[in-house]
Amino acid sequence: MTKPISELLDAAAKCAVPVVRGITDDRLSDPTPCTEYDVRDLTDHLIQVLINFQKLAAKQDSDFGAEPHYMEGDWRSRFADEAGALVAAWAAPGAEEGTTGSMGFPARTVANMALGDLTLHAWDLARATGQDFTPDPAVVEEIGPALAEMAPMARKGGVFGEPVEVGEDASAFERVLGQTGRDPHWRR
Template identity: 60%
Template sequence: MTTLISERLEAAARQAVPVVRGVDDGRLGDPTPCAEYTVRDLLNHLFHVVVGFQAIAAREDADFTTTPDYLDGDWRSRFADETGRLVAAWGAPGADEGVAGSMNLPARTLGSMALLDLTVHGWDLARATGQEYTPDAESVRTLSALIEEMGPTARTMKVFGEPVAVREGAAPIEVLLASTGRDPGWSPGHRR
């Protein structure tokens, strides 16, 4: 039996939401493993992905050309609420069937792309802000297959960097991160 993407998103959310809640306002200007993003930028990006992929699940358009600033008011609780809506949107009957989005990709692939952002950016934020993060193991397996399939295209489009070498016996999350161009050993003071 195939696992619904909403189940993987729910498992990833259980790990990512506490990390977002744990980000101190004083860390918003800090660097992240995504060299082009500060913590604030990455939070806004992830927030925008969570909101945009709700629309994609409902077969509506999502605009990723600009990223609004979501970090006002009680943004931590809003992120948790929006992530719950993301899970519900992908749990709706038929959400992960057929094709969706302006890229005309299989809906399940698009849902997995949302899962990738929630999982990998959850790690990015945890690493940047000194928090613990243990991703859902089944999500990592799902995403490893996605990256194997879509990685070359993502690298061509500059969504991923070139793969980073990992030590023998590296944990599956380290292999996944390295395949997206991240250094699994990154820390705020570390520059590659």
């Protein structure tokens, strides 16, 4: 049986929040596996992602094109709060039903985008700041096929890079990283 997306988002948040809390100020300008972002910009982007996907859960308009400015004050707690709000938004009755977003995607597809962003960017931030990151196996099981299905469109839109070969002995998560254009062995 398919798990509710809110449970999967909660599991992903429990893995991501410690990574963000573990980012020290002296690491904010470090590079990340997402070459267009340093740690500060990627964290800022990820907070924006959490906020926008809350809106999408409520079938409201979102604006991923706006420049994020969330890295002020206690941004680590803000991240944790927004991650909790994301889980609550997707747990609301009807959140997984119908379509959402300007492109009219099924709500579960949109929720898997949120789940993928939260998980992949937590890995990006962990790698960039020298932290360990192990995603929840149920999350990996959900995002693997979902992101593989989205990959051609995501590559065309510049969201995913070209696939990275990971080898036959790669873990399920390493395969997800590779299909999204990430090198599982990336080091700063």
